[in-house]
Amino acid sequence: xxxxxxxxxxxxxxxxxxxxxxxxxxxxxxxxxxxxxxxxxxxxxxxxxxxxxxxxxxxxxxxxxxxxxxxxxxxxxxxxxxxxxxxxxxxxxxxxxxxxxxxxxxxxxxxxxxxxxxxxxxxxxxxxxxxxxxxxxxxxxxxxxxxxxxxxxxxxxxxxxxxxxxxxxxxxxxxxxxxxxxxxxxxxxxxxxxxxxxxxxxxxxxxxxxxxxxxxxxxxxxxxxxxxxxxxxxxxxxxxxxxxxxxxxxxxxxxxxxxxxxxxxxxxxxxxxxxxxxxxxxxxxxxxxxxxxxxxxxxx
Amino acid sequence: xxxxxxxxxxxxxxxxxxxxxxxxxxxxxxxxxxxxxxxxxxxxxxxxxxxxxxxxxxxxxxxxxxxxxxxxxxxxxxxxxxxxxxxxxxxxxxxxxxxxxxxxxxxxxxxxxxxxxxxxxxxxxxxxxxxxxxxxxxxxxxxxxxxxxxxxxxxxxxxxxxxxxxxxxxxxxxxxxxxxxxxxxxxxxxxxxxxxxxxxxxxxxxxxxxxxxxxxxxxxxxxxxxxxxxxxxxxxxxxxxxxxxxxxxxxxxxxxxxxxxxxxxxxxxxxxxxxxxxxxxxxxxxxxxxxxxxxxxxxxxxxxxxxxxxxxxxxxxxxxxxxxxxxxxxxxxxxxxxxxxxxxxxxxxxxxxxxxxxxxxxxxxxxxxxxxxxxxxxxxxxxxxxxxxxxxxxxxxxxxxxxxxxxxxxx
Numbered sequence: 001x002x003x004x005x006x007x008x009x010x011x012x013x014x015x016x017x018x019x020x021x022x023x024x025x026x027x028x029x030x031x032x033x034x035x036x037x038x039x040x041x042x043x044x045x046x047x048x049x050x051x052x053x054x055x056x057x058x059x060x061x062x063x064x065x066x067x068x069x070x071x072x073x074x075x076x077x078x079x080x081x082x083x084x085x086x087x088x089x090x091x092x093x094x095x096x097x098x099x100x101x102x103x104x105x106x107x108x109x110x111x112x113x114x115x116x117x118x119x120x121x122x123x124x125x126x127x128x129x130x131x132x133x134x135x136x137x138x139x140x141x142x143x144x145x146x147x148x149x150x151x152x153x154x155x156x157x158x159x160x161x162x163x164x165x166x167x168x169x170x171x172x173x174x175x176x177x178x179x180x181x182x183x184x185x186x187x188x189x190x191x192x193x194x195x196x197x198x199x200x201x202x203x204x205x206x207x208x209x210x211x212x213x214x215x216x217x218x219x220x221x222x223x224x225x226x227x228x229x230x231x232x233x234x235x236x237x238x239x240x241x242x243x244x245x246x247x248x249x250x251x252x253x254x255x256x257x258x259x260x261x262x263x264x265x266x267x268x269x270x271x272x273x274x275x276x277x278x279x280x281x282x283x284x285x286x287x288x289x290x291x292x293x294x295x296x297x298x299x300x
Numbered sequence: 301x302x303x304x305x306x307x308x309x310x311x312x313x314x315x316x317x318x319x320x321x322x323x324x325x326x327x328x329x330x331x332x333x334x335x336x337x338x339x340x341x342x343x344x345x346x347x348x349x350x351x352x353x354x355x356x357x358x359x360x361x362x363x364x365x366x367x368x369x370x371x372x373x374x375x376x377x378x379x380x381x382x383x384x385x386x387x388x389x390x391x392x393x394x395x396x397x398x399x400x401x402x403x404x405x406x407x408x409x410x411x412x413x414x415x416x417x418x419x420x421x422x423x424x425x426x427x428x429x430x431x432x433x434x435x436x437x438x439x440x441x442x443x444x445x446x447x448x449x450x451x452x453x454x455x456x457x458x459x460x461x462x463x464x465x466x467x468x469x470x471x472x473x474x475x476x477x478x479x480x481x482x483x484x485x486x487x488x489x490x491x492x493x494x495x496x497x498x499x500x501x502x503x504x505x506x507x508x509x510x511x512x513x514x515x516x517x518x519x520x521x522x523x524x525x526x527x528x529x530x531x532x533x534x535x536x537x538x539x540x541x542x543x544x545x546x547x548x549x550x551x552x553x554x555x556x557x558x559x560x561x562x563x564x565x566x567x568x569x570x571x572x573x574x575x576x577x578x579x580x581x582x583x584x585x586x587x588x589x590x591x592x593x594x595x596x597x598x599x600x601x602x603x604x605x606x607x608x609x610x611x612x613x614x615x616x617x618x619x620x621x622x623x624x625x626x627x628x629x630x631x632x633x634x635x636x637x638x639x640x641x642x643x644x645x646x647x648x649x650x651x652x653x654x655x656x657x658x659x660x661x662x663x664x665x666x667x668x669x670x671x672x673x674x675x676x677x678x679x680x681x682x683x684x685x686x687x688x689x690x691x692x693x694x695x696x697x698x699x700x701x702x703x704x705x706x707x708x709x710x711x
Contacts, residue, residue, distance in 0.1 A: 052539065054538070095529075113536055113538055114534065115536045115538060115539035116533070116534065116535050116539055117532075117534040118532070118533040119531065119533070120530075120531045121529075121531055123355075123530060124530050124531045128665070131665075132663070135659050135660060135662075135663035135664070138662075139656045142655045142659065143652050143655055143656070146652060146655060147652070150648050183665075183668055184597075184671075186664075187598050187601075187602075187660060187664070187671045190657075190659070191602075191656070191675070193656050194653035194655075194657065194675075195605075195653065197652045197656070198609070198612070198649040198650070198652060198653050199649075201649040201652055202616060206645070230623075233619055234612075234615050234616055237561075237565065237619075238608075238611070238612040238615050240561065241558050241561060241562075241608055241611045241615070242608040242611075242612075244554055244557040245550075245554035245555075245558070245605070245607065245608055246554075247554075248550045249547075249550040249601070249604065251550070252549040253546050253547055253550040256345070256539075256543060256597060257597055257598070257601060260598070260601065264601075264605075
């Protein structure tokens with residue numbers, strides 16, 4: 001019996017229009033949400049206060065909001081998990097305001113544990129946002145340079161286009177579900193970039209090798225297709241193992257890294273798809289463009 | 301069967317098992333660096349504590365200079381040390397910021413108020429104008445007046461302060477001079493006579509102790525610049541312990557799933573990979589302990605992800621190995637050919653990830669830097685173990701004739 005990689009039940013490159021349509025379906029709704037409601041930026045970026053509290057008795061959001069209203073903070077964002085745990089997000093509070101709030105909560109609900117209490121000034125938030133964007137741009141440029149050196153510029157470009165596609169899918173998801181974006185999320189995005197470029201490179205490495213052994217008359221699309229099938233088992237298995245770790249972190253890990261792990265999960269699964277069905281076909285399109293003027297010149 | 305190779309293999313497995321035990325259990329009583337995973341420093345998000353970013357602010361009479369920020373840092377360090385928490389961090393970031401980290405304190409809120417109080421000392425005349433600030437105060441010491449035996453505080457001003465102090469005291473004899481710390485009047489002694497030389501005594505105090513406390517307040521209040529809290533993050537010890545506990549559980553569950561998958565899918569090489577992965581994990585943990593890497597929550601995520609990359613390197617190698625075996629090579633030459641071909645893919649893919657991690661380290665702060673460090677160390681170790689350990693172990697298994705059927709290699 002022939003193995004999958006020998007049978008190659010379908011042609012990745014010939015089916016590329018289907019991948020393009022599928023990607024559009026993935027990316028466009030996210031883009032619409034990104035432009036209409038944007039991202040739910042956490043206090044790391046906007047500045048403000050966050051209090052993560054555990055009360056000693058079951059409490060409701062309404063009760064907590066009642067106390068906050070008494071301190072003039074009625075429009076705060078209150079999030080409950082379990083019966084007793086609350087995350088309260090407010091604008092930036094001074095030491096005094098913060099102490100008063102703790103006092104007010106104590107009088108109403110009795111003793112409680114402060115799990116987290118964070119205050120970030122607006123300047124710090126803006127700096128962090130600028131640094132994060134800077135990091136994304138610098139990392140992308142450096143990776144294009146490295147790939148251009150080890151492979152070719154067009155592959156670097158195709159890999160980074162795949163990356164942008166991948167990042168847009170994740171950002172779209174985050175925007176649709178309005179998950180909070182904090183500084184750990186920046187780390188998640190960069191890991192996704194690192195991973196999906198890793199995936200793409202392994203495939204490009206195979207294409208590079210097969211191009212060297214290519215016989216005259218072998219069509220480029222067939223070489224790419226064969227390379228994709230040869231690396232498919234690795235692509236799937238690697239994603240599987242990483243997904244195992246991430247699912248374990250999602251199930252057993254704490255709530256503080258929940259959003260980060262969720263973003264990673266989507267990004268890494270999508271990254272495998274991007275490497276196979278977007279980056280490689282995009283490179284094929286670029287190679288086709290490269291050959292076109294030459295044939296015209298030959299005819300003339 | 302080649303018994304010498306098998307013995308060697310068993311020896312390696314035994315050695316790995318011993319090191320693994322040393323990692324988690326206090327194996328030898330009296331050796332305090334065991335288990336060595338206890339040597340890995342925990343970040344504030346895991347053990348609880350407070351992280352504060354202070355920024356020096358320009359004021360008309362004390363614009364921010366590097367010197368003043370450094371002085372302020374020294375003063376804060378003193379206050380931190382006086383408080384007596386374990387391994388406090390006081391460091392400068394850029395030219396105007398000071399980062400303070402205090403771990404494992406029972407009431408972080410209280411500690412922040414007491415410790416990082418950005419005390420700002422002013423001397424005010426009765427009409428409320430600020431005539432001197434803490435910057436111009438050189439020293440304040442308690443003492444006993446040799447004539448009267450009363451407790452007193454001796455003040456000494458900087459030269460520019462002494463000049464102003466002389467003018468002010470000359471103009472305000474009989475009036476009071478308020479000493480204000482962060483807006484609170486600590487004392488308002490009366491001025492008996494003009495003081496030209498910049499040395500003044502405040503007296504009397506009820507006891508030397510009281511004089512001592514005032515002197516400390518004045519000394520530590522003499523921050524040369526105004527500091528403002530830009531960022532303050534407190535993690536309670538409950539949440540920290542909870543996070544650590546959950547991360548360890550997640551790590552173990554993920555690891556077991558991967559080990560099982562590798563054996564089921566890749567069989568003999570899978571077993572070898574699992575041994576190599578165990579060695580990898582121990583190596584990384586030893587490096588974290590040796591390099592004093594501070595483990596944070598994102599840092600744990602970075603470590604677990606690098607574990608994924610280590611598995612990937614093995615998967616790339618084994619997929620190649622299968623191909624080479626199928627193309628009709630003998631087992632041993634298939635191993636060599638497989639590694640040679642897989643190496644380029646592993647190198648290029650890891651270097652690109654390393655680039656992302658390096659950029660993250662450069663731009664990131666605090667926990668994000670921790671993530672970049674654990675990821676980078678992990679990637680480097682994973683390349684090392686996949687390329688050297690896995691290969692060497694595979695050759696050893698092949699040479700031992702333990703498993704000769706190609707099916708056992710997944711082919």
